[in-house]
Amino acid sequence: MCRRKTTKMKRSWQEATQDDSDLGEEDIEDWSSVASSILVSPSSKNTPQQAAFSREHPPLESDHSRTIVHIDLDCFYAQVEMIRNPQLRAQPLGIQQKNIVVTCNYVAREFGVTKLMYIADAKKKCPNLVLVSGEDLSHYRDYSEKVTDLLQSEFSSLVERLGFDENFVDVTSLVEKTVPGDQSLVEVKGHTFGPEGQVACICGCHKRMAIASHIASRMRARLREAIGITGCAGIAWNKLLAKLVGEKNKPNDQTTLLPGSEQKLMLSLGHARRIPGIGHSMNKKLESAGIVTIADLQRASYSDLEAVVGSQSATSMKNSSFGIDNTAVTRSGPPQSMSDEDSFKLCASLNDAKERMYNLLNSLLESCRLLDSLPEAEGIYAMLMIRKRWRTPLTIRLTIRKHSSAKKWLRESRQTQIPVSATEQIKKGIFTVHGPLMEVLLVLFKKMVDVEQSFHLTLINVCLTNFQAKSTFSKSLDKYFSKAKNIENERKSESEQGAADICKKTTDDSTNNPKVLTNQQDSNITQLFEKQGRRPLQTASKVLENKQNKLSFFTRKLPSDVKTTSKSDPHQGDGELSQGERDKTATLSRTRYSVEVKNDKPIDKPEGDISSETGPSFAKSDEVEKDFLVVTSSREQTSEEMSSSSHQSLEIPGNVDVTVFKSLPLDMQADLLREWKVQSTRDMAPEIKTSSALSSQPSTSNRRITDFFTRSKETR
DNA sequence: CTGGGGTCCT
DNA sequence: AGGACCC
Numbered sequence: 001m002c003r004r005k006t007t008k009m010k011r012s013w014q015e016a017t018q019d020d021s022d023l024g025e026e027d028i029e030d031w032s033s034v035a036s037s038i039l040v041s042p043s044s045k046n047t048p049q050q051a052a053f054s055r056e057h058p059p060l061e062s063d064h065s066r067t068i069v070h071i072d073l074d075c076f077y078a079q080v081e082m083i084r085n086p087q088l089r090a091q092p093l094g095i096q097q098k099n100i101v102v103t104c105n106y107v108a109r110e111f112g113v114t115k116l117m118y119i120a121d122a123k124k125k126c127p128n129l130v131l132v133s134g135e136d137l138s139h140y141r142d143y144s145e146k147v148t149d150l151l152q153s154e155f156s157s158l159v160e161r162l163g164f165d166e167n168f169v170d171v172t173s174l175v176e177k178t179v180p181g182d183q184s185l186v187e188v189k190g191h192t193f194g195p196e197g198q199v200a201c202i203c204g205c206h207k208r209m210a211i212a213s214h215i216a217s218r219m220r221a222r223l224r225e226a227i228g229i230t231g232c233a234g235i236a237w238n239k240l241l242a243k244l245v246g247e248k249n250k251p252n253d254q255t256t257l258l259p260g261s262e263q264k265l266m267l268s269l270g271h272a273r274r275i276p277g278i279g280h281s282m283n284k285k286l287e288s289a290g291i292v293t294i295a296d297l298q299r300a301s302y303s304d305l306e307a308v309v310g311s312q313s314a315t316s317m318k319n320s321s322f323g324i325d326n327t328a329v330t331r332s333g334p335p336q337s338m339s340d341e342d343s344f345k346l347c348a349s350l351n352d353a354k355e356r357m358y359n360l361l362n363s364l365l366e367s368c369r370l371l372d373s374l375p376e377a378e379g380i381y382a383m384l385m386i387r388k389r390w391r392t393p394l395t396i397r398l399t400i401r402k403h404s405s406a407k408k409w410l411r412e413s414r415q416t417q418i419p420v421s422a423t424e425q426i427k428k429g430i431f432t433v434h435g436p437l438m439e440v441l442l443v444l445f446k447k448m449v450d451v452e453q454s455f456h457l458t459l460i461n462v463c464l465t466n467f468q469a470k471s472t473f474s475k476s477l478d479k480y481f482s483k484a485k486n487i488e489n490e491r492k493s494e495s496e497q498g499a500a501d502i503c504k505k506t507t508d509d510s511t512n513n514p515k516v517l518t519n520q521q522d523s524n525i526t527q528l529f530e531k532q533g534r535r536p537l538q539t540a541s542k543v544l545e546n547k548q549n550k551l552s553f554f555t556r557k558l559p560s561d562v563k564t565t566s567k568s569d570p571h572q573g574d575g576e577l578s579q580g581e582r583d584k585t586a587t588l589s590r591t592r593y594s595v596e597v598k599n600d601k602p603i604d605k606p607e608g609d610i611s612s613e614t615g616p617s618f619a620k621s622d623e624v625e626k627d628f629l630v631v632t633s634s635r636e637q638t639s640e641e642m643s644s645s646s647h648q649s650l651e652i653p654g655n656v657d658v659t660v661f662k663s664l665p666l667d668m669q670a671d672l673l674r675e676w677k678v679q680s681t682r683d684m685a686p687e688i689k690t691s692s693a694l695s696s697q698p699s700t701s702n703r704r705i706t707d708f709f710t711r712s713k714e715t716r
Numbered sequence: 717c718t719g720g721g722g723t724c725c726t
Numbered sequence: 727a728g729g730a731c732c733c
Contacts, residue, residue: 076733097719118717137720163722163733279731332723341720397727409718413727461720 062324063237064205064259067212069169070242071219073147073231074251076165078105080143081132083228092126094119095134098343102134106251135342138367140164146227148332155219160239161332165231168239169219170329175211186210189217190233190254193245194261201259209235213256220254240325241265243276262323272297275320282317285309297321334391334467340364341399341461350451353460357398357441358434360462365431368393368464392426393464394418396437398444401459411459414444423468 073079077095082088082105092108094101101122104113111126122129134140144164151169152159158170188210216233223229233254234246245257245265257265269275272294273283286292289308291300298321305314319325340360347353397415401408419440422433441462449455 072733095719099717100719102719116719120717135720141721161722161733165733277731281730336723339721343719411728415727 061326062262062322063326064201064203064208066170066172066237067175067208068236068239068242068329069171069212069216069219070234070236070239070246071147071151071167071169071216071223071231072234072243072246073165073229075103075105076144076229077103077134077140078108079229080140081134083143084139088130088132091130092128094122094129094131096131097133097135101129101131104129137164143227143229147223147229147231150222150226151219152331154222155215158329158331160329166243168242168329171212171215174215175208178211178215188256188258189213190256191249192256192258193248193265194258205237205259209237209256209259213254216254216256220252236262238323238325239327239329240276240320241323244269244274266294266298266321266323269294272317272321275317277320278317282309282313294321336467337463337465338364338367338393339397339461339463339465341459343401343459345458346403347457347460348455353445353449353457354438354442356460357445357462358438360460361434361437361441364462364464365434365437368426368431392423392468393466394423394468395464395466396440396444397461397463397465398441398448399459399461399463400445400448400457402449403456403458408458411461412448413461414447415463415465416440416444418464427468 078093081093081095088105090107092105092111092113094104094108094113096102096119099119101113101115101117101119103115104117104122108122108126108129111129113122113126113129117125119131141164144161148159148161148167151167156169156171156174160168162168186207190213212235216235220231220233223231230252232246232250232252234242234244234248234257235254236242236245236257237259241257241262245255248255270293272278272286272291275294275297278286285308286297289300289304291297291305291308297305297317300318302314302318305318308314309317340363342356342360344356347356394417395415396418397413399411399413401411404410419436422436425431425433445451449457
């Protein structure tokens with residue numbers, strides 16, 4: 001079977017090889033039939049035999065079983081600045097970092113301003129260009145996280161970030177749940193890429209793409225409603241194609257790839273460098289072998305290619321050139337590192353370097369803390385934020401760039417463990433550890449720079465990484481709730497105490513001073529500076545603009561997400577929980593969105609609408625801000641689920657204040673319910689088997705907080 | 717006249 | 727620790 005399949009693939013490859021310029025229907029049809037004939041379980045690709053076989057014949061398998069949406073925000077930094085200051089919307093706006101316009105709005109683009117353009121050139125093109133500094137990324141980071149969170153909580157738990165402004169969303173399971181029973185024809189929403197009316201594949205992918213196009217439309221609508229941000233979507237059956245097709249209609253639009261048109265899409269790109277994964281150095285290697293275009297790549301013999309770039313790259317490039325990509329959407333989780341950097345013309349003295357390092361470190365620790373907003377949040381919010389945010393880095397890295405004539409862009413770095421004294425402090429929520437960290441940074445600095453000699457630096461970067469694996473906060477949760485009434489009554493200091501309690505781990509002394517959580521100047525820091533005028537710790541109090549968004553932070557990668565050497569199971573979908581855990585999952589969830597497809601036309605309907613029984617049920621978007629708990633109704637409920645949703649108070653541990661609990665955002669309530677439920681049933685006997693439809697019901701946001709604390713970064 | 721971030725692999 | 731890649 002594999003052999004037949006591969007033979008057929010090979011034939012199509014040879015056809016493409018023989019005349020790349022001919023994009024006739026024959027090629028496309030052949031590809032389509034190939035694609036449809038080999039809907040095969042991709043899990044069969046990891047066997048050694050397969051790998052060995054692949055070396056001779058790269059695994060060109062077109063897999064249509066997944067449905068991927070790629071979301072790409074329009075000129076992201078510029079959009080954020082326009083949200084922050086709407087007056088900018090009407091003007092040509094450029095975001096400036098040092099000497100460069102890193103991005104600009106579409107008004108400016110009409111003047112010919114482009115990304116990564118020198119300020120001087122941009123001003124020449126557009127003398128009235130308004131420039132906003134974009135060197136501080138924190139606002140962009142905030143909006144970026146909101147976007148990922150929205151996609152993750154409302155559409156799919158499988159969301160992968162790429163930079164700040166792109167997200168891949170695997171909507172396979174959502175699509176499957178909404179496949180209409182009788183309607184075979186579903187119109188694609190938005191633009192398509194490919195010939196109209198093409199019926200290319202018999203596997204049902206066309207219909208899935210069409211449904212996904214409605215989901216993508218809903219995603220973009222939600223991003224606009226809830227965050228005020230616009231973006232493009234690409235819809236296809238793998239990440240590569242989704243990303244590439246999404247660019248076809250910009251800005252603020254969407255494009256669905258029609259099955260059979262992948263060859264046309266890939267060849268439309270022209271240059272091989274347009275393929276994600278082929279960067280500067282790969283491209284140079286390819287050029288040295290005479291491979292410049294994607295057609296060249298398709299045409300190149302595998303053995304030649306392998307000789308130039310190695311077998312692994314050869315295989316993935318060959319596949320990519322045909323639009324084949326089996327890589328999974330990998331849930332991003334919270335960041336693996338936090339860094340802050342500054343570049344400059346000249347840094348030539350130790351004191352200068354110290355001050356710059358201090359400033360970088362200070363802003364890093366500031367963004368770790370989030371305690372500034374604590375007094376303005378309810379105690380419970382603060383605590384949960386802390387639970388999410390307080391990840392303790394175990395290593396610190398210093399990176400510099402020396403001016404040394406030749407390789408100006410070369411960086412050097414040294415890293416070391418953060419002193420245990422400092423990590424202990426951070427665990428307790430005390431972020432005034434500048435002193436010890438500065439000492440460590442200084443050591444790292446001197447490993448790279450001979451401070452006795454003259455030096456010339458042009459960049460310094462401080463990076464916190466290697467976050468601690470296991471959180472100890474989880475067990476303090478119930479304690480917190482039992483104190484919740486105090487917090488309500490006594491406001492600020494009490495909320496700080498609440499946070500402090502959480503941080504005390506378990507057996508801490510009872511004399512813990514609540515004030516540890518306020519800003520404290522570390523007097524030791526003074527000794528690090530011979531010169532005065534350094535900045536005190538900033539006590540800026542950021543307000544919680546949006547508690548929901550602040551609180552729904554990224555989930556952490558789970559062990560099952562950790563890469564298995566190469567291929568992925570496209571059906572792992574929402575499956576990072578074990579079957580048993582899923583079955584125990586509370587069914588309360590926030591309103592979810594989807595699209596009802598009826599008579600070839602999508603109709604928005606509230607999820608509770610019983611008349612939607614015949615088709616897939618989707619919530620309507622207008623009511624999203626009303627946070628009411630709904631029992632997801634896109635399938636039948638088991639009696640167990642009915643009871644868990646209608647008698648939710650039974651799921652709440654006795655020591656928890658119900659009033660406080662009910663004041664929480666609904667998705668958080670669901671998170672906690674699930675957490676308790678899982679905990680209370682963890683040691684029970686194996687549960688009743690349920691249907692796959694049931695088990696695949698996503699618990700969306702339910703996973704976020706719990707996973708964050710029960711699982712953490714596994715050491716690598 | 718080259719951003720300020722991130723990721724993973726070797 | 728560096729290098730590749732991404733935005």
